[in-house]
Amino acid sequence: MIDLNDEQRQFEETMREFAARELAPEVPERDRHARPDPELFSKLAALGVPGVSIPQRYGGAGLDWISLGIACEELEYVDASCRTALSVHAGLCLTGIYQWGDEEQRQRILRPLAEGTRQGCFALTEPDAGSDVRALQTRAHKEGDGYRLRGQKVWISMGDFADVFLTFATVAPELGVRGITAFAVDRDLAGPGLKTTPIKDKYGLRASDTAIVSFDDALVPESNRIGEEGEGFKVAMSSLDSGRYCVASGAAGTIRACLDMSAAYAHQRQVQGEEIGRFQLVQQMVAGMARDYDIARLLWMRAGWLKNHGRRSSRESALAKWVNSERANRCADDALQIHGATGFSEECSAARYLRNSRATLIYEGTREVQTQLAAEYALGYREDRPVRRPLPGWPNEADAPKG
Numbered sequence: 001m002i003d004l005n006d007e008q009r010q011f012e013e014t015m016r017e018f019a020a021r022e023l024a025p026e027v028p029e030r031d032r033h034a035r036p037d038p039e040l041f042s043k044l045a046a047l048g049v050p051g052v053s054i055p056q057r058y059g060g061a062g063l064d065w066i067s068l069g070i071a072c073e074e075l076e077y078v079d080a081s082c083r084t085a086l087s088v089h090a091g092l093c094l095t096g097i098y099q100w101g102d103e104e105q106r107q108r109i110l111r112p113l114a115e116g117t118r119q120g121c122f123a124l125t126e127p128d129a130g131s132d133v134r135a136l137q138t139r140a141h142k143e144g145d146g147y148r149l150r151g152q153k154v155w156i157s158m159g160d161f162a163d164v165f166l167t168f169a170t171v172a173p174e175l176g177v178r179g180i181t182a183f184a185v186d187r188d189l190a191g192p193g194l195k196t197t198p199i200k201d202k203y204g205l206r207a208s209d210t211a212i213v214s215f216d217d218a219l220v221p222e223s224n225r226i227g228e229e230g231e232g233f234k235v236a237m238s239s240l241d242s243g244r245y246c247v248a249s250g251a252a253g254t255i256r257a258c259l260d261m262s263a264a265y266a267h268q269r270q271v272q273g274e275e276i277g278r279f280q281l282v283q284q285m286v287a288g289m290a291r292d293y294d295i296a297r298l299l300w301m302r303a304g305w306l307k308n309h310g311r312r313s314s315r316e317s318a319l320a321k322w323v324n325s326e327r328a329n330r331c332a333d334d335a336l337q338i339h340g341a342t343g344f345s346e347e348c349s350a351a352r353y354l355r356n357s358r359a360t361l362i363y364e365g366t367r368e369v370q371t372q373l374a375a376e377y378a379l380g381y382r383e384d385r386p387v388r389r390p391l392p393g394w395p396n397e398a399d400a401p402k403g
Protein backbone atom coordinates (compact mmCIF):
# COMPACT_ATOMS: atom_id res chain seq x y z
CA MET A 1 0.00 0.00 0.00
CA ILE A 2 2.74 2.53 0.85
CA ASP A 3 4.93 1.72 -2.14
CA LEU A 4 3.99 3.40 -5.39
CA ASN A 5 3.84 1.28 -8.52
CA ASP A 6 5.69 2.38 -11.67
CA GLU A 7 2.68 4.16 -13.13
CA GLN A 8 2.05 6.10 -9.92
CA ARG A 9 5.74 6.96 -9.53
CA GLN A 10 5.89 8.27 -13.07
CA PHE A 11 2.72 10.30 -12.48
CA GLU A 12 4.26 11.74 -9.30
CA GLU A 13 7.30 12.85 -11.32
CA THR A 14 5.07 14.45 -13.93
CA MET A 15 3.06 16.34 -11.33
CA ARG A 16 6.15 17.47 -9.46
CA GLU A 17 7.71 18.75 -12.63
CA PHE A 18 4.45 20.47 -13.68
CA ALA A 19 4.11 22.24 -10.31
CA ALA A 20 7.71 23.44 -10.40
CA ARG A 21 7.47 24.64 -14.00
CA GLU A 22 3.93 26.02 -14.27
CA LEU A 23 2.99 27.06 -10.74
CA ALA A 24 6.09 28.01 -8.78
CA PRO A 25 7.21 31.03 -10.85
CA GLU A 26 3.76 32.68 -10.80
CA VAL A 27 2.26 31.78 -7.44
CA PRO A 28 3.68 34.56 -5.24
CA GLU A 29 2.44 37.28 -7.61
CA ARG A 30 -0.92 35.63 -8.20
CA ASP A 31 -1.41 35.31 -4.47
CA ARG A 32 -0.35 38.88 -3.76
CA HIS A 33 -2.74 40.28 -6.37
CA ALA A 34 -5.52 37.70 -5.75
CA ARG A 35 -5.41 36.69 -9.39
CA PRO A 36 -6.53 33.14 -10.21
CA ASP A 37 -5.00 31.71 -13.40
CA PRO A 38 -7.74 31.15 -16.00
CA GLU A 39 -5.40 28.93 -18.06
CA LEU A 40 -4.49 26.60 -15.24
CA PHE A 41 -7.34 24.16 -15.69
CA SER A 42 -6.60 23.56 -19.37
CA LYS A 43 -2.93 23.04 -18.51
CA LEU A 44 -3.98 20.38 -15.99
CA ALA A 45 -6.32 18.91 -18.60
CA ALA A 46 -3.42 18.44 -21.00
CA LEU A 47 -1.96 16.01 -18.43
CA GLY A 48 -5.25 14.21 -17.81
CA VAL A 49 -5.42 15.48 -14.23
CA PRO A 50 -9.07 16.65 -14.04
CA GLY A 51 -10.34 13.10 -14.61
CA VAL A 52 -7.34 11.26 -13.22
CA SER A 53 -9.30 8.63 -11.29
CA ILE A 54 -12.26 8.41 -13.70
CA PRO A 55 -12.30 5.38 -16.05
CA GLN A 56 -11.26 6.03 -19.64
CA ARG A 57 -14.67 5.08 -21.00
CA TYR A 58 -16.06 8.17 -19.28
CA GLY A 59 -13.30 10.44 -20.57
CA GLY A 60 -10.94 10.07 -17.60
CA ALA A 61 -7.28 9.09 -17.45
CA GLY A 62 -8.19 5.71 -15.91
CA LEU A 63 -5.58 5.94 -13.16
CA ASP A 64 -6.53 5.39 -9.52
CA TRP A 65 -7.27 7.13 -6.24
CA ILE A 66 -3.65 7.10 -5.11
CA SER A 67 -2.83 9.02 -8.30
CA LEU A 68 -5.45 11.65 -7.43
CA GLY A 69 -3.86 11.93 -3.97
CA ILE A 70 -0.44 12.29 -5.57
CA ALA A 71 -1.75 15.12 -7.79
CA CYS A 72 -3.18 16.90 -4.74
CA GLU A 73 0.00 16.53 -2.71
CA GLU A 74 2.29 17.69 -5.51
CA LEU A 75 0.11 20.66 -6.46
CA GLU A 76 -0.25 21.83 -2.85
CA TYR A 77 3.48 21.46 -2.29
CA VAL A 78 3.65 24.56 -4.47
CA ASP A 79 0.17 26.06 -4.49
CA ALA A 80 -2.86 25.24 -2.32
CA SER A 81 -5.08 27.39 -4.56
CA CYS A 82 -4.46 25.08 -7.51
CA ARG A 83 -5.03 22.01 -5.35
CA THR A 84 -8.33 23.50 -4.17
CA ALA A 85 -9.49 23.83 -7.78
CA LEU A 86 -8.66 20.17 -8.39
CA SER A 87 -10.35 19.07 -5.14
CA VAL A 88 -13.67 20.66 -5.97
CA HIS A 89 -13.58 19.46 -9.56
CA ALA A 90 -12.27 15.91 -9.23
CA GLY A 91 -13.15 15.11 -5.63
CA LEU A 92 -16.44 16.86 -4.96
CA CYS A 93 -18.06 17.32 -8.36
CA LEU A 94 -16.95 14.40 -10.55
CA THR A 95 -17.14 11.71 -7.91
CA GLY A 96 -20.69 12.70 -6.97
CA ILE A 97 -21.80 12.60 -10.61
CA TYR A 98 -19.97 9.30 -11.23
CA GLN A 99 -21.44 7.61 -8.17
CA TRP A 100 -25.01 8.86 -8.42
CA GLY A 101 -25.41 9.63 -12.13
CA ASP A 102 -26.84 7.10 -14.58
CA GLU A 103 -25.02 5.85 -17.68
CA GLU A 104 -26.43 8.59 -19.92
CA GLN A 105 -25.36 11.30 -17.43
CA ARG A 106 -21.91 9.79 -17.12
CA GLN A 107 -21.48 10.13 -20.89
CA ARG A 108 -23.19 13.50 -21.33
CA ILE A 109 -22.27 15.39 -18.14
CA LEU A 110 -19.30 13.54 -16.64
CA ARG A 111 -17.27 12.90 -19.81
CA PRO A 112 -16.46 16.54 -20.73
CA LEU A 113 -15.66 17.23 -17.07
CA ALA A 114 -13.32 14.24 -16.91
CA GLU A 115 -11.70 15.23 -20.21
CA GLY A 116 -11.17 18.70 -18.77
CA THR A 117 -13.04 20.57 -21.50
CA ARG A 118 -15.52 21.73 -18.85
CA GLN A 119 -14.87 22.70 -15.25
CA GLY A 120 -16.96 21.63 -12.26
CA CYS A 121 -17.61 22.95 -8.78
CA PHE A 122 -19.65 21.97 -5.73
CA ALA A 123 -22.33 24.33 -4.44
CA LEU A 124 -23.61 23.25 -1.03
CA THR A 125 -22.95 26.05 1.48
CA GLU A 126 -25.51 28.82 1.96
CA PRO A 127 -25.53 31.95 4.14
CA ASP A 128 -27.50 30.05 6.84
CA ALA A 129 -26.40 26.49 6.09
CA GLY A 130 -22.71 25.66 6.47
CA SER A 131 -21.92 22.90 8.96
CA ASP A 132 -25.64 22.21 9.20
CA VAL A 133 -26.40 21.08 5.66
CA ARG A 134 -29.93 20.13 6.70
CA ALA A 135 -30.75 23.84 7.07
CA LEU A 136 -30.32 24.59 3.36
CA GLN A 137 -33.03 26.80 1.87
CA THR A 138 -32.41 26.83 -1.87
CA ARG A 139 -35.65 25.67 -3.45
CA ALA A 140 -36.16 23.56 -6.58
CA HIS A 141 -39.63 23.88 -8.09
CA LYS A 142 -40.74 21.38 -10.69
CA GLU A 143 -41.73 23.06 -13.97
CA GLY A 144 -42.45 21.05 -17.11
CA ASP A 145 -39.62 18.62 -17.71
CA GLY A 146 -37.24 20.55 -15.51
CA TYR A 147 -36.79 22.51 -12.29
CA ARG A 148 -36.39 26.18 -11.42
CA LEU A 149 -33.85 26.86 -8.69
CA ARG A 150 -34.09 29.83 -6.35
CA GLY A 151 -31.65 30.62 -3.56
CA GLN A 152 -28.06 31.54 -2.85
CA LYS A 153 -24.85 29.56 -2.38
CA VAL A 154 -21.81 31.19 -0.80
CA TRP A 155 -18.10 30.45 -0.63
CA ILE A 156 -18.18 28.30 -3.75
CA SER A 157 -14.63 27.52 -4.90
CA MET A 158 -14.17 28.07 -8.64
CA GLY A 159 -17.78 29.29 -8.89
CA ASP A 160 -16.85 32.03 -11.38
CA PHE A 161 -14.96 29.61 -13.60
CA ALA A 162 -17.25 26.60 -13.45
CA ASP A 163 -19.42 25.31 -16.27
CA VAL A 164 -21.17 22.72 -14.11
CA PHE A 165 -22.30 23.26 -10.51
CA LEU A 166 -23.11 20.14 -8.50
CA THR A 167 -25.81 21.95 -6.53
CA PHE A 168 -28.11 20.99 -3.70
CA ALA A 169 -31.66 22.29 -3.29
CA THR A 170 -34.79 21.11 -1.59
CA VAL A 171 -37.86 20.01 -3.51
CA ALA A 172 -39.92 19.86 -0.30
CA PRO A 173 -38.72 21.78 2.78
CA GLU A 174 -41.32 20.03 4.94
CA LEU A 175 -39.47 16.73 4.34
CA GLY A 176 -36.28 18.06 5.91
CA VAL A 177 -33.20 16.15 4.82
CA ARG A 178 -35.35 13.85 2.65
CA GLY A 179 -36.25 16.81 0.43
CA ILE A 180 -32.66 17.65 -0.47
CA THR A 181 -31.93 16.87 -4.13
CA ALA A 182 -28.75 17.11 -6.22
CA PHE A 183 -28.59 18.84 -9.59
CA ALA A 184 -25.81 19.28 -12.14
CA VAL A 185 -26.62 22.90 -12.99
CA ASP A 186 -25.20 23.70 -16.42
CA ARG A 187 -24.22 27.36 -16.89
CA ASP A 188 -25.13 27.17 -20.59
CA LEU A 189 -28.65 25.91 -19.87
CA ALA A 190 -29.47 27.78 -16.65
CA GLY A 191 -30.38 31.07 -18.35
CA PRO A 192 -30.09 34.55 -16.83
CA GLY A 193 -31.25 33.21 -13.44
CA LEU A 194 -27.72 31.99 -12.67
CA LYS A 195 -25.22 34.60 -11.52
CA THR A 196 -21.80 34.27 -9.96
CA THR A 197 -19.96 37.02 -8.08
CA PRO A 198 -16.38 36.71 -6.81
CA ILE A 199 -15.68 37.07 -3.09
CA LYS A 200 -12.88 39.60 -2.61
CA ASP A 201 -10.30 40.16 0.12
CA LYS A 202 -9.97 36.60 1.39
CA TYR A 203 -7.52 35.87 4.20
CA GLY A 204 -5.93 33.05 2.17
CA LEU A 205 -6.25 31.02 -1.03
CA ARG A 206 -6.16 34.32 -2.85
CA ALA A 207 -5.06 32.72 -6.11
CA SER A 208 -8.17 30.55 -6.02
CA ASP A 209 -11.54 31.83 -7.15
CA THR A 210 -14.32 31.79 -4.52
CA ALA A 211 -17.79 32.98 -5.47
CA ILE A 212 -21.35 33.70 -4.46
CA VAL A 213 -23.68 31.72 -6.72
CA SER A 214 -27.20 33.12 -7.02
CA PHE A 215 -30.12 31.21 -8.45
CA ASP A 216 -33.08 33.32 -9.47
CA ASP A 217 -35.33 30.80 -11.22
CA ALA A 218 -32.30 29.20 -12.87
CA LEU A 219 -33.36 26.34 -15.14
CA VAL A 220 -32.20 22.76 -14.73
CA PRO A 221 -33.52 20.02 -17.02
CA GLU A 222 -34.84 16.97 -15.18
CA SER A 223 -32.17 14.96 -17.02
CA ASN A 224 -29.59 16.90 -14.95
CA ARG A 225 -30.99 15.77 -11.61
CA ILE A 226 -28.33 13.54 -10.05
CA GLY A 227 -29.97 10.64 -8.22
CA GLU A 228 -33.61 10.67 -7.18
CA GLU A 229 -35.48 13.48 -5.50
CA GLY A 230 -34.57 13.34 -1.81
CA GLU A 231 -31.19 11.62 -2.34
CA GLY A 232 -29.20 14.86 -2.39
CA PHE A 233 -27.95 14.63 1.18
CA LYS A 234 -26.40 11.21 0.43
CA VAL A 235 -24.88 12.58 -2.79
CA ALA A 236 -23.35 15.48 -0.86
CA MET A 237 -21.94 13.23 1.86
CA SER A 238 -20.36 10.77 -0.57
CA SER A 239 -18.86 13.67 -2.55
CA LEU A 240 -17.45 15.05 0.70
CA ASP A 241 -15.72 11.71 1.38
CA SER A 242 -13.75 12.22 -1.80
CA GLY A 243 -13.28 15.95 -1.31
CA ARG A 244 -11.87 15.40 2.18
CA TYR A 245 -9.50 12.84 0.74
CA CYS A 246 -8.18 15.52 -1.64
CA VAL A 247 -7.81 18.05 1.19
CA ALA A 248 -5.94 15.46 3.29
CA SER A 249 -3.53 14.52 0.51
CA GLY A 250 -3.02 18.18 -0.36
CA ALA A 251 -2.18 19.00 3.27
CA ALA A 252 0.69 16.50 3.10
CA GLY A 253 2.12 18.74 0.36
CA THR A 254 2.01 21.78 2.64
CA ILE A 255 3.75 19.86 5.41
CA ARG A 256 6.49 18.64 3.06
CA ALA A 257 6.98 22.16 1.68
CA CYS A 258 7.28 23.57 5.22
CA LEU A 259 9.77 20.87 6.14
CA ASP A 260 11.90 21.48 3.05
CA MET A 261 11.98 25.26 3.39
CA SER A 262 12.62 25.06 7.14
CA ALA A 263 15.46 22.55 6.79
CA ALA A 264 17.11 24.68 4.10
CA TYR A 265 16.85 27.85 6.21
CA ALA A 266 18.01 26.05 9.37
CA HIS A 267 21.25 25.21 7.55
CA GLN A 268 21.66 28.62 5.98
CA ARG A 269 20.89 30.94 8.91
CA GLN A 270 23.67 31.43 11.46
CA VAL A 271 23.11 32.74 14.98
CA GLN A 272 25.90 32.90 17.58
CA GLY A 273 28.20 31.40 14.96
CA GLU A 274 26.05 28.30 14.53
CA GLU A 275 23.47 27.08 12.07
CA ILE A 276 20.08 27.51 13.79
CA GLY A 277 19.46 23.85 12.94
CA ARG A 278 21.83 23.04 15.81
CA PHE A 279 19.44 24.55 18.38
CA GLN A 280 17.21 21.99 20.05
CA LEU A 281 14.11 24.15 19.97
CA VAL A 282 14.46 24.61 16.21
CA GLN A 283 15.11 20.87 15.88
CA GLN A 284 11.88 20.23 17.77
CA MET A 285 9.90 22.14 15.15
CA VAL A 286 11.70 20.44 12.25
CA ALA A 287 11.26 17.03 13.88
CA GLY A 288 7.53 17.74 14.24
CA MET A 289 7.30 18.45 10.53
CA ALA A 290 9.13 15.23 9.62
CA ARG A 291 6.81 13.28 11.93
CA ASP A 292 3.71 15.01 10.60
CA TYR A 293 4.65 14.41 6.97
CA ASP A 294 4.92 10.66 7.53
CA ILE A 295 1.63 10.61 9.45
CA ALA A 296 -0.11 12.71 6.81
CA ARG A 297 1.15 10.58 3.93
CA LEU A 298 0.18 7.33 5.62
CA LEU A 299 -3.28 8.62 6.50
CA TRP A 300 -4.18 9.82 3.01
CA MET A 301 -2.71 6.69 1.42
CA ARG A 302 -4.78 4.48 3.70
CA ALA A 303 -7.95 6.27 2.61
CA GLY A 304 -6.83 6.02 -1.05
CA TRP A 305 -6.12 2.32 -0.68
CA LEU A 306 -9.62 1.76 0.70
CA LYS A 307 -11.13 3.72 -2.19
CA ASN A 308 -9.07 1.75 -4.71
CA HIS A 309 -10.58 -1.41 -3.27
CA GLY A 310 -14.14 -0.10 -3.43
CA ARG A 311 -14.29 0.13 0.34
CA ARG A 312 -16.00 2.89 2.23
CA SER A 313 -13.57 5.47 3.61
CA SER A 314 -15.81 8.02 5.32
CA ARG A 315 -14.11 7.58 8.69
CA GLU A 316 -10.60 7.36 7.27
CA SER A 317 -11.02 10.32 4.88
CA ALA A 318 -12.51 12.51 7.62
CA LEU A 319 -9.78 11.51 10.06
CA ALA A 320 -7.04 12.15 7.48
CA LYS A 321 -8.58 15.53 6.65
CA TRP A 322 -8.80 16.50 10.33
CA VAL A 323 -5.29 15.41 11.33
CA ASN A 324 -3.53 16.55 8.16
CA SER A 325 -5.14 19.98 7.96
CA GLU A 326 -4.39 20.70 11.62
CA ARG A 327 -0.80 19.54 11.23
CA ALA A 328 -0.32 21.49 7.99
CA ASN A 329 -1.47 24.67 9.69
CA ARG A 330 0.82 24.00 12.66
CA CYS A 331 3.79 23.21 10.41
CA ALA A 332 3.25 26.42 8.42
CA ASP A 333 3.21 28.39 11.67
CA ASP A 334 6.45 26.70 12.75
CA ALA A 335 8.03 27.29 9.34
CA LEU A 336 7.26 30.99 9.70
CA GLN A 337 8.76 30.96 13.20
CA ILE A 338 11.96 29.27 12.04
CA HIS A 339 12.40 32.03 9.45
CA GLY A 340 12.18 34.72 12.17
CA ALA A 341 11.36 38.20 10.82
CA THR A 342 12.02 36.97 7.29
CA GLY A 343 9.06 34.61 7.75
CA PHE A 344 6.85 37.57 8.63
CA SER A 345 7.39 39.00 5.17
CA GLU A 346 5.53 38.17 1.98
CA GLU A 347 8.93 37.53 0.46
CA CYS A 348 8.95 34.25 2.38
CA SER A 349 6.38 31.70 1.30
CA ALA A 350 5.78 30.47 4.89
CA ALA A 351 3.21 33.23 5.44
CA ARG A 352 1.33 32.12 2.32
CA TYR A 353 1.30 28.49 3.46
CA LEU A 354 0.03 29.62 6.85
CA ARG A 355 -2.83 31.65 5.38
CA ASN A 356 -3.75 28.99 2.84
CA SER A 357 -3.69 26.11 5.31
CA ARG A 358 -6.12 28.02 7.53
CA ALA A 359 -8.90 27.42 4.98
CA THR A 360 -8.58 23.65 5.30
CA LEU A 361 -9.69 23.90 8.95
CA ILE A 362 -12.95 25.40 7.69
CA TYR A 363 -14.02 23.97 4.35
CA GLU A 364 -15.38 20.49 3.67
CA GLY A 365 -16.32 20.18 7.33
CA THR A 366 -14.72 22.41 9.96
CA ARG A 367 -12.13 21.18 12.43
CA GLU A 368 -14.91 20.94 15.02
CA VAL A 369 -17.13 18.87 12.73
CA GLN A 370 -14.24 16.46 12.01
CA THR A 371 -13.49 16.23 15.73
CA GLN A 372 -17.11 15.41 16.42
CA LEU A 373 -17.09 12.74 13.68
CA ALA A 374 -13.94 11.13 15.09
CA ALA A 375 -15.53 11.03 18.54
CA GLU A 376 -18.76 9.54 17.23
CA TYR A 377 -16.88 6.75 15.44
CA ALA A 378 -14.75 6.09 18.52
CA LEU A 379 -17.77 6.01 20.81
CA GLY A 380 -19.76 3.76 18.47
CA TYR A 381 -22.46 6.39 17.83
CA ARG A 382 -21.62 6.25 14.14
CA GLU A 383 -20.45 3.44 11.90
CA ASP A 384 -19.93 3.11 8.16
CA ARG A 385 -22.00 0.75 6.11
CA PRO A 386 -20.40 -0.72 2.97
CA VAL A 387 -20.53 1.52 -0.14
CA ARG A 388 -23.66 1.01 -2.21
CA ARG A 389 -22.67 3.35 -5.02
CA PRO A 390 -19.50 2.08 -6.68
CA LEU A 391 -16.56 4.44 -6.77
CA PRO A 392 -14.65 4.96 -10.01
CA GLY A 393 -12.39 1.99 -10.57
CA TRP A 394 -14.70 -0.53 -8.94
CA PRO A 395 -16.23 -3.06 -9.24
CA ASN A 396 -15.58 -3.38 -13.00
CA GLU A 397 -12.45 -5.47 -13.44
CA ALA A 398 -11.51 -3.63 -16.62
CA ASP A 399 -11.32 -0.37 -14.70
CA ALA A 400 -9.63 -1.74 -11.59
CA PRO A 401 -6.45 0.08 -10.56
CA LYS A 402 -3.31 -1.65 -11.73
CA GLY A 403 -0.83 -2.87 -9.13
Ligand SMILES: Cc1cc2nc3c(=O)[nH]c(=O)nc-3n(C[C@H](O)[C@H](O)[C@H](O)COP(=O)(O)OP(=O)(O)OC[C@H]3O[C@@H](n4cnc5c(N)ncnc54)[C@H](O)[C@@H]3O)c2cc1C
Pocket: 088, 121, 122, 123, 124, 125, 127, 129, 130, 131, 132, 154, 155, 156, 157, 158, 205, 210, 359, 362, 363, 364, 365, 366, 367, 368, 369, 372
Ligand atom coordinates in the same frame (compact mmCIF):
# COMPACT_ATOMS: atom_id res chain seq x y z
C1 LIG B 1 -11.91 29.23 1.11
C2 LIG B 1 -13.21 28.50 1.25
C3 LIG B 1 -13.67 27.73 0.20
C4 LIG B 1 -14.89 27.07 0.29
N1 LIG B 1 -15.34 26.33 -0.78
C5 LIG B 1 -16.58 25.77 -0.74
C6 LIG B 1 -17.12 25.08 -1.88
O1 LIG B 1 -16.47 24.94 -2.91
N2 LIG B 1 -18.38 24.60 -1.79
C7 LIG B 1 -19.16 24.73 -0.68
O2 LIG B 1 -20.30 24.27 -0.68
N3 LIG B 1 -18.67 25.37 0.43
C8 LIG B 1 -17.41 25.90 0.42
N4 LIG B 1 -16.90 26.56 1.52
C9 LIG B 1 -17.77 26.73 2.68
C10 LIG B 1 -17.38 25.82 3.83
O3 LIG B 1 -17.60 24.49 3.52
C11 LIG B 1 -18.18 26.30 5.07
O4 LIG B 1 -17.68 27.57 5.40
C12 LIG B 1 -18.05 25.33 6.24
O5 LIG B 1 -18.81 24.17 6.01
C13 LIG B 1 -18.50 25.95 7.57
O6 LIG B 1 -19.73 26.57 7.46
P1 LIG B 1 -19.94 28.06 8.02
O7 LIG B 1 -18.89 28.93 7.47
O8 LIG B 1 -21.36 28.42 7.75
O9 LIG B 1 -19.68 27.95 9.57
P2 LIG B 1 -20.77 27.50 10.68
O10 LIG B 1 -21.37 26.21 10.30
O11 LIG B 1 -21.68 28.63 10.94
O12 LIG B 1 -19.82 27.28 11.93
C14 LIG B 1 -19.37 28.37 12.74
C15 LIG B 1 -18.51 27.77 13.86
O13 LIG B 1 -19.33 26.89 14.66
C16 LIG B 1 -18.69 25.61 14.73
N5 LIG B 1 -19.70 24.55 14.75
C17 LIG B 1 -20.71 24.35 13.88
N6 LIG B 1 -21.37 23.23 14.19
C18 LIG B 1 -20.76 22.69 15.26
C19 LIG B 1 -20.97 21.54 16.08
N7 LIG B 1 -21.98 20.68 15.82
N8 LIG B 1 -20.15 21.33 17.12
C20 LIG B 1 -19.14 22.19 17.39
N9 LIG B 1 -18.89 23.31 16.66
C21 LIG B 1 -19.68 23.55 15.62
C22 LIG B 1 -17.87 25.52 13.46
O14 LIG B 1 -16.85 24.54 13.58
C23 LIG B 1 -17.34 26.93 13.35
O15 LIG B 1 -16.23 27.09 14.18
C24 LIG B 1 -15.67 27.20 1.47
C25 LIG B 1 -15.17 27.95 2.54
C26 LIG B 1 -13.96 28.58 2.44
C27 LIG B 1 -13.47 29.40 3.60
